[in-house]
Amino acid sequence: xxxxxxxxxxxxxxxxxxxxxxxxxxxxxxxxxxxxxxxxxxxxxxxxxxxxxxxxxxxxxxxxxxxxxxxxxxxxxxxxxxxxxxxxxxxxxx
Amino acid sequence: xxxxxxxxxxxxxxxxxxxxxxxxxxxxxxxxxxxxxxxxxxxxxxxxxxxxxxxxxxxxxxxxxxxxxxxxxxxxxxxxxxxxxxxxxxxxxxxxxxxxxxxxxxxxxxxxxxxxxxxxxxxxxxxxxxxxxxxxxxxxxxxxxxxx
Numbered sequence: 001x002x003x004x005x006x007x008x009x010x011x012x013x014x015x016x017x018x019x020x021x022x023x024x025x026x027x028x029x030x031x032x033x034x035x036x037x038x039x040x041x042x043x044x045x046x047x048x049x050x051x052x053x054x055x056x057x058x059x060x061x062x063x064x065x066x067x068x069x070x071x072x073x074x075x076x077x078x079x080x081x082x083x084x085x086x087x088x089x090x091x092x093x094x
Numbered sequence: 095x096x097x098x099x100x101x102x103x104x105x106x107x108x109x110x111x112x113x114x115x116x117x118x119x120x121x122x123x124x125x126x127x128x129x130x131x132x133x134x135x136x137x138x139x140x141x142x143x144x145x146x147x148x149x150x151x152x153x154x155x156x157x158x159x160x161x162x163x164x165x166x167x168x169x170x171x172x173x174x175x176x177x178x179x180x181x182x183x184x185x186x187x188x189x190x191x192x193x194x195x196x197x198x199x200x201x202x203x204x205x206x207x208x209x210x211x212x213x214x215x216x217x218x219x220x221x222x223x224x225x226x227x228x229x230x231x232x233x234x235x236x237x238x239x240x241x242x
Contacts, residue, residue, distance in 0.1 A: 055204070
């Protein structure tokens with residue numbers, strides 16, 4: 001199954017705005033994407049509660065996986081998102 | 095070390111005229127527990143205008159912005175239930191869990207809350223129980239016993 005490893009770039013971690021952007025993008029992919037931290041169980045990337053449960057802070061390494069047609073494109077799109085500081089794109093949130 | 099969830103910060107039968115009113119009540123419960131300065135509540139409203147803290151399943155987890163951290167005395171949560179529901183950007187919220195955390199504590203707090211809410215049994219208990227002590231027990235961080 002295709003996988004990607006990426007480090008959370010957002011300053012405050014994967015919650016609030018960064019999580020909302022990520023979960024929405026995951027839901028829009030053509031294949032279901034899962035996310036995990038280290039050896040933890042993969043959880044649906046399109047579920048806000050599941051993503052929050054990871055407790056991924058700034059600098060945490062997460063692993064995304066997906067299967068089926070379009071999986072690689074989906075993973076690339078989501079990895080690109082997580083590698084950006086999504087907090088910096090909302091000045092009022094800083 | 096103060097408890098994460100003070101009994102005084104639990105309300106099981108609140109009513110709100112809307113989202114901002116619900117957030118103010120959640121914030122007021124944190125202020126009442128001595129966890130935050132009143133200024134923190136304004137940053138909770140600011141955060142909500144920037145991005146919804148609705149997490150699904152009728153639950154919202156409002157919390158302040160980074161700028162609000164100076165107004166936090168100690169990590170805490172408040173638990174306010176709205177049996178009639180509150181309109182929340184098109185969603186219905188019945189459970190409002192306010193969060194205050196110093197430093198990076200919010201990530202761990204959100205994670206612990208999310209794990210509790212993902213457990214169907216615990217989530218149902220939080221929605222239905224009329225026992226404040228049960229709420230306090232359910233929201234106790236893993237591995238910490240409630241002081242008797």
